[in-house]
Amino acid sequence: MTDNDTVPTSKPTSKKTELLATAARVFAEHGYRATTVRRIADEAGMLAGSLYYHFDSKESMLDEILSAFLDELWTGYDAVLAAGLGSRETVEALVAESFREIDRHRDAVAVYQKEWRHLVGLPRFGYLAASQRKFEQAWLGTLQRGAAEGVFRADLDPRLAYRFLRDTVWVAASWYRPDGEHGPEEIARQYLSMVLDGLAAQP
Amino acid sequence: MTDNDTVPTSKPTSKKTELLATAARVFAEHGYRATTVRRIADEAGMLAGSLYYHFDSKESMLDEILSAFLDELWTGYDAVLAAGLGSRETVEALVAESFREIDRHRDAVAVYQKEWRHLVGLPRFGYLAASQRKFEQAWLGTLQRGAAEGVFRADLDPRLAYRFLRDTVWVAASWYRPDGEHGPEEIARQYLSMVLDGLAAQP
Amino acid sequence: MTDNDTVPTSKPTSKKTELLATAARVFAEHGYRATTVRRIADEAGMLAGSLYYHFDSKESMLDEILSAFLDELWTGYDAVLAAGLGSRETVEALVAESFREIDRHRDAVAVYQKEWRHLVGLPRFGYLAASQRKFEQAWLGTLQRGAAEGVFRADLDPRLAYRFLRDTVWVAASWYRPDGEHGPEEIARQYLSMVLDGLAAQP
Amino acid sequence: MTDNDTVPTSKPTSKKTELLATAARVFAEHGYRATTVRRIADEAGMLAGSLYYHFDSKESMLDEILSAFLDELWTGYDAVLAAGLGSRETVEALVAESFREIDRHRDAVAVYQKEWRHLVGLPRFGYLAASQRKFEQAWLGTLQRGAAEGVFRADLDPRLAYRFLRDTVWVAASWYRPDGEHGPEEIARQYLSMVLDGLAAQP
DNA sequence: TATGAATGAGCGTTCATTCAT
């Protein structure tokens, strides 16, 4: 019996996963283009060339970061959408889920926000466009359903309301840092309060 | 009498101004880093080296684009702030002014949004930090004044409300395109309606 | 038993050292400014960009060439100055050491001669000025000591004599090529004879 | 009667001559390659392109600077050589003439010293090689005649003595600045004393 | 698995030069 027989007991975050986390952090901080693969390697304690044992290219790192994030996002979103909630409860649950994803994938979200516009046209990143279509259907559909039911205001351009809601939530990724008093649930609660009831005092 | 006799009545946009508009457009579309000076020159119909007759560097183009935008922005903001309006009217006027600036400097705003985080630490762009401090004072002060006067809700974290409002307005630059039905004033009106009164139907 | 069995006995001049020798040769021949890094790379059998694996910049090549030369020069000079020789013997030993350095670092000396005036003001090359001050102290001090002791003529402007001696020796680097009959020791001997006793026939 | 009628009374240094003096000064200070034509134009108070009304190229400025200097040098040298002096007096007169030329054409001499090696191979500057051949004949011949006559030491390699004398005089151009006490004649006198009689005290 | 060394395409920039005005 040798050491090789033992199963690793520490959580099996593979080297690859660690490298992706490092890359995501640097991409988020400096932008994808401005990040050199040498910089990623430095922060990972290896030489630039060595990364190519783990990844085909810098672009494939970006690809894996974004698709991993979107996979998790849709796992959460799909669960909400399948739960058969009312339209207001659906919006609340989607917003809460969004802030939870921002909390868990902050770097990936920041990278996504910065880069999707330049990537969406590339064949390799075709899934971004697909995700965005599905995303818009989910949100816009919920808002329109709510407007028809009298839960949401009917006097607003639904597309404008959709963009307002979408941007308002996701831009938070650029500054949101979890701390003692503002966990993702608390941020979500306050955001929902602002978005649904407005900033103006009730008369 | 021929056209040649007339003095040009359209403002004589200098070559430099035209080049800055071209550069801003390309920066906005592809990002500052990803934009090559050869690309800018191509779109301006000249060779890359020729740009250096008009500008010291690629960075100085960016500088001129951003500072021209901020100068105009503050001209508008300062007028609003000096008008002695009530806090709600001030917010309405600032939002309207913001959409007007987005309309007139769409490319510059997009560049600003994408790049300020990487620029704010550079000595040359120190004015960005100064502008941001002044910006926060203006908005946050107005929101707090309104909360104290009972015009805005007092149960919200004012910093969160400030960020919400700020992001919500400026992110619009990334998708807003003026068209027949949605001029900047109309967009501002609808945004204000959402932001102040919320998306939920009134009970 | 083949050649492959023998351990290389020649000192293993590193790639970096070889590249510096190549660079020094090209700098000496064409001047630092007129030398392109592509030219150096060509002569080293690589591409221009590859040089940057070994060096930070063209300027750092120059820096390493000059500081390596000055280090060796001062090793020799310091040994002479510490030997406690008489003033005439000190001059003779310094001249001999100088020609030995010219012989071993001919390219570096030529580069030094051509470029020091443009470099001495740059912070990076501050050590050039320090070296020159120390150099002048060593030579001028020795000449003045010899004049006081009656070994050297006392009717000459010492600063003029210093410059005369300094230039006279080092300019030789621009034409000196070692050959069978004129090794550095022989050149030094004849130079000393001219410098100390003059060209005129003794009456 | 108008101002236009007056004949210029100041010496008619043409614009071209002024520009050449400016160019020579900048070439001497920074080197030919490192000098931009824009810099010359700046110092002359015009734009770079304007220089091309006066000169064909940057190289032609260099050409005119060097050939003007050599013309004057040879006027002086030829007069000395034609005077039928003894060999020692010839050497003394040539040295004195050299320092006079250094005094009057300091910039041109400095440029010559720095650049001749890179120019001598170019067809346009073929006259440099011709001048150098003639120069060597004049000096070497005089030294050899003097050695044969017993005026100069016969135990020295004449070529070495020639180079020693040549370099020793002309390198002075790199540091010589005329002042109250050291005019060209005084410098020449002291140099001749060192060169002919040596630095050592007479026994 | 990782390294050391190199590649090659492309980047921002410089600069001598041209030329219509």
Add this chain to the structure above:
DNA sequence: TATGAATGAACGCTCATTCAT
């Protein structure tokens, strides 16, 4: 005579990528 604007070639340098070891 001089200017303003442009050209085009070349420069120093960067960087994603490759590959023998």
